[in-house]
Amino acid sequence: MTSGCSTEPLGCSCGVDFVHLRMHSEYSMHDGMVRVEDAVRAAREDMQCALALTDLNNVCGAVKFYKAAVRSGLKPIVGCHLLLRGAFGDTSSVLALARSGGGYRNMCRILTAAWSDAATCVEARVDMRWLAGSPRILKGIVVLSGALDGPIGRHIIAGNSSAARRSVDDWLTMTHGSFYLELQRCGHSGTEAYVHRALELSMYARVPVVATHPIQFMAPSDYPLHGVRCGMTAGALGAVATGMFTREQHFKSRESMSRIFRDIPSAISNTCAIARMCNLHMDIGRLRRPVFAGCSPCNEASALAGTLGSGIRVRMMDGRMPRRTGQRREYAARIREEYRIVAGMGFCGYFLIVADFVGWARARGIPVGTGRGSGAGSLMAYMLGITDIDPIEHGLLFERFLNPERVTMPDIDIDFCQECRDRVVQYVRRRYGNGSVAQITTFGTMAARAAVREAARAMGVSYTLADSIARLVPIRPGARVSIPNSLKEVRMLRSRYASEGDVRLLIDTASRMEGLVRNMAVHAGGVIISPADIQDLCPLYQQAGSIVPVSQLDKEDAESLGLVKFDFLGLTTLTILSMAARCVVGTGRAVSPHALCGPKCDSATFGLLQAADTVAVFQLEGIGMQEALRITVPDRLGDIIALISLYRPGPMHLVRSYCRRKQGVEAAGVVDERLMPLLGETYGIMVYQEQVMRIAQAMGGYTPGEADLLRRVMSRKQPMDMAAHRISFVNGAARLGIGGSSAVAVFEHMDKFASYGFNKSHAAAYATLSYQTAWLKARHPVEFMAANMSWSIGDYDRLRLLRIDCARRGVPLRAPDVNRPSYRFTPITFYGSEGHGYIVYGLGAVRCGGEAVVRDIARCREDRPFRSLYDFLARINSRIVKRSAVECLIKSGAFDCNQGCARATMLAALPAAMRERHEPTALLWRIQQPTSAACLVAPGAWRFAVQHEREALGYYFSIHPFSLCRGAARAIASMSIDAIRRRARTHATITMCGVALSMGARSGPEGHSAMVVIEDDTDLCPVYCATRYVAGPVLIRSPLVVTGRVYVSKDRERLSVTAMRLGGICPGAMLGRATVQGIYRIS
Structure with a gap:
């Protein structure tokens, strides 16, 4: 300034x-x-x-x-x-x-x-x-x-x-x-x-x-x-x-x-x-590059050359460089060209800084991602250890990352283990000074639906009307739809705006509030490293729970002032991979470094992907993506890269075409045969931005930098620039002997698909990580699922989903056990086996009071195992492990291992046991006497036992109530809730069965409405009863039959049913008779 x-x-x-x-x-x-x-x-x-x-x-x-x-x-x-x-x-x-x-x-x-x-x-x-x-x-x-x-x-x-x-x-x-x-x-x-x-x-x-x-x-x-x-x-x-x-x-x-x-x-x-x-x-646009620690600006180029040489030698020793001389020449030529561009643009210090903190993290065992974004296209970044995928092997382009003809700051996004990200940022603060390092802020703005509801509140408009208008604003993943655009796209909204004065006033008012800044938060990964004190440019504030200060600048303003942003992103997948790998190594089995550092053609892994068994597999877990995997039958990493690129709003319709072409059912047609060598990997479909750039070079005579500029113009649909590039492309094609009509057809083909094109560098990096998680699930399922469940502690819906997947894969999940007091889920594998073993439930996932409770139980267990409930109560610290925590542990089955006594008996005796825990009374003596295992759940008390498990664990664990009437239910409704989610079409009339979990009611000027959440042993679904009356009670935990219209989102993640009929299954159905009784009429 x-x-x-x-x-x-x-x-x-x-x-x-x-x-x-x-x-x-x-x-x-x-x-x-x-x-x-x-x-x-x-x-x-x-x-x-x-x-x-x-x-x-x-x-x-x-x-x-x-x-x-x-x-x-x-x-x-x-x-x-x-x-x-x-x-x-x-x-x-x-x-x-x-x-x-x-x-x-x-x-x-x-x-x-x-x-x-x-x-x-x-x-x-x-x-x-x-x-x-x-x-x-x-x-x-x-x-x-x-x-x-x-x-x-x-x-x-x-x-x-x-x-x-x-x-x-x-x-x-x-x-x-x-x-x-x-x-x-x-x-x-x-x-x-x-x-x-x-x-x-x-x-x-x-x-x-x-x-x-x-x-x-x-x-x-x-x-x-x-x-x-x-x-x-x-x-x-x-x-x-x-x-x-x-x-x-x-x-x-x-x-x-x-x-x-x-x-x-x-x-x-x-x-x-x-x-x-x-x-x-304000010096807008003046670049403020940080200088690599321990190096002067004039020595950064030579320091980078030395570091690059060391990195090349490491890659050669690891066997990650080609052995043939011709290939090595290609690598050497590209490294020299990238180095020339980086040095010429003055970004040597940037590469040194990134390589330094990534190397520091790797040396300390902190998991680092394979790469993210366009930075994966740099061979220099690969040799420096910043990224971990070979750009030449995957056909990635450096100019997509750093274009010498468009001077902008390089942007390398680095994924770190979620738990250790802050350690890396703290290292950078120590290295460059606390005053020179800060996080970036980000501002949340008021979206269209929120603006409608807030405007309605100001105007005194009823909630019912406001909600009905807000719901007409479409939701698109990854995109924000404005109110004016919604009026253009949604006929119902446009009709109500034209015919209803109060709706018109509400929408006009909401349009003025839309987009206002609503809150400030910390950017997910952006960190500024400044050559001077950041307070010279902006104030700092401290976010609760963070030790790194935050600037009052967002990403765009920081760039306007010339500050350099580095992305330190926390990725939970890396944490899970690290936890699973440590468990595998802990059993004495080795995890191949290449299995976790690069793709291999592993038959078990691709078998898992072809079966769409991808719960907990990075980027491939969604129901829609699972369906895409089933029809594609991937057998190479390139298929995963293509699916990650295509399964997005816009090009999603091309997934089936890609699959048919891969299987030879559909011809891989292109507008010009000269495109086939450039589009062969995707069967003639233009999927990647890099393909647009290669076509511009091969058929339009563009330089790599010019091709990147064309890619940017096409993705942003800038008409004037597009017209200029059309002329340049046709002229360049003419110089290469390509006719004008062919050149125009190719350009229009590029223009059509360029807005859909995805960054292949990013897709390749994430596909590699997807493969790594799939490999671990295929080869080490016990350790992999235990790590996923450990990371999901507190998210009971996620734990339920993972538990179902464990059952489907044949991975036993044992009940919590006070004699195995681990906060996390513990994998137990048999020596010398691969994929065989079981998981012990983590006490941290029991609603018993958190980590302090588990630590105290573990402390007491170090001396000897707990022999009984009395022994447990006599040894633990009652100020930490309170009565409510012990109740949850009993309900979860954590005392079944050694008590040999019915849970109901233990729960009934607990109040007296807590009072007299230091006096071995006759009551406590009776509690510790072993009985047969059959008495753990008393006859006729199974309903209470499973409900207790649900209270303690957040879901039905040992047995689902629905399983007792599944046969009868399937005679009434053949499809499970999970099958309906996967196969049903929106607005179709379906019949489903499940157990009522909860019910809510609401009244308004248009009548009563109710929502019943029902669950079977595969999934759960909210059922909406838009009704003036509901004849008869809906009993919680009762089996129900619902007939109604289904709604399924395009990605199959959101499911709901509007009920037309709702009834109960007769108790006789438990014995197999398919009857429905007690119809609750919905009108």
Whole structure:
């Protein structure tokens, strides 16, 4: 940041000079709803010459505001609204405006201090004692007194003139005279009394006054919406009702402000005087590259060459380099070319930094991913150990990653084990300094459906109407559908908008709220490494639970300021792979390094993929993807790469075509035979962006860099650029002897598929990881499933799904056992076997109180096994392992191993046992006497036992109640819930059977509605009863038969049924008679 003096006079031709110095944008997430672009446009239309952005305790929107203002020819003034904490705990606020680069840097440090122990912007406070004790911290900053909410205003309203004068003197000293008394007239009570006394104080203390208008929204009609905005977040609830804001706080014109303060003209003119003082210049676009630790910028190229040579030798020793001389020449030529491009673009330090922290992680056994994104296309990254897939082997292109003809920062995304990601970031902080490393923030915005519901709340529209409109807005995975686009696409929404006035008003209102910033969070993986202190560029804040500070810049703003972002992403799959591999090694069996580092043609693995047995397999687990695997019958890694690329919105319809062509059922037709060598791996279908680039080079005469530019233009559908490239492609084809008609046909074919094209580098890296997880599941299922279940502790739906998969694969899952007190699931495999063994249930997955309880049980178990419940109670710490925890353990079956007594008996005796655990009474003595195993569940008590298991474990474990009537149920409804999810079509009428898990009811103006969740032994499904009445009770845990219309999402992940008939299965059906009784009519 630098400052420069403006040589042009600040003024306007109309003779009214005023500048807005106080404005909350949408980045004041609790009370602002001004979009930066709208404010800049309004200021220009009003012939204003400057504008200030002063968000609440943050400068999150400063870079966007600065860029928008400069583009519009408006002078940007960057400031912030600071909340203060007084010496006695009282709160007030002032306004700070940066005069220069130095002032902006000081403002960033003030904000960082304010956020040191805050979670939100309304909680951040600047401590007045700290401010007074930092004499130079306000240098370069203009401070406005805060009007009624400022410390001086509070004294004036309280009638304490002497305290007000002392406060003025203090602020004049702290700001070195750069201080103004702030006047406002926006409809608050007590305003005129404050203005009158503030003018008296101004004359007494010889302090100038300035007029401001606190802008919270753009137009008066936005006032009701602003009330909702304030009520959306805790801390601002009721702000409108208590009079904190008024209808006047919209963007006012210069003439309006001049009229309001016509009796105090100096207050108006002083706004321009302050604007002339503020000359902050942000170095937008200046690249701030970090320097590799222990290396000077001029030595980075030679250091990279040395590191690259070492990496090549390691790959050769590992056998990961080709042996034939011709192939090695190809590798050497590509490495030299990539090195030339990287060195020429000045990115040697970037590669060294990434290679350093990835190497540090690998050396400490921290699992690192094979690669992600376009970085997998770099052979240099492969040789440096940054990625772990060979780009030449997979046909990946370096220019897709780094294009010498389009200078942008390289972007290598690195996946780390979820548990160890923070360790790597901490290493980087130590290496480059705590002040130079920070995470990136990200902003959540209000989506279309949320905007409709929030607008309805503001307008008093019924929930039923709001929900019916919100549900008409389509949901597309990976894409955000706006309200205007929804009106174009959805006929029902368009019809209601045209015919119903209240719906039209609701949609128009929601459109104005859509897209507003709603919250700030930490970016999933983005970390900035700066060559200097990051506080020189932006404030920092601390996210709860994280030790790494977060910048108030998002990804785009960080790039605008030239900061370099590195992606440290946490991937749970790597954690699971690591856990499973450690378990395999722990049994004395070796895991082949190449099995977990690169694909092999393993028949068991591809057999598993062809059978679509892919529960818990990375990227291949979804029901839709399983169906794609079944029809494709993959037998090579290329098939997995293609499926990952095709199974997305857009090209998903090409999956069947790919399958038919692979099997020879459909001809692999192309528009020009010369395309076949380039599209052969995907049977003539254009799947990858790299294929577009290769076609441009082979048939259009493009250079690799030009081909990447064409790929970008085609994916973004830029008409003017497309027209220019069409001419270039045809001309280039002509130079290669290709006719004009053929060239046009090929170009149009590329244009048609380019928007669907996927980054093959990313797909290849993730397909490799998919293969690795499939290999472990095929070869070491016990360890693999145990690791997945351990990672899913607390997610009971996921545990239920994994338990079903274990049963399907024949992997026994033993009940919890207090004599095997492991928090995680423990795989037990038989020596010398592969895939044979069982899993002991982890006590952490029992609802018994968490890790502390398990640790205490494990501590007591170290001496000797627990012989009985009495022995257990006598040894554990009852302050940690409470009665509720013991009850859960009994219900889960954790005492079945050694007690030999019915669970119901133990539960009945537990209260007395807890009281008398140190006195071996006769009761306790009876508890520990062994009985036959058949008595563990008393006759007729199985229903209570399985229900107890569900309470303790979150799902039915040893036996599902539905299994007792499965035969009769299948006579009524042949398909299971899982089969319906996989095969049924939306709106089809189906019949399903299951056990009622829960029921909810709701009433509204349109009648009653109910939702019953039913479950069989394969899956569960919500059943909606849109009804005026339900005749008869629905008993929880009773077997039910439902006939109704089914809804299944396109990806088969969401399933629901709207019931037309709902009935119970007769108890006689337990014996096999297929009868339905007690019909609950739905109308």
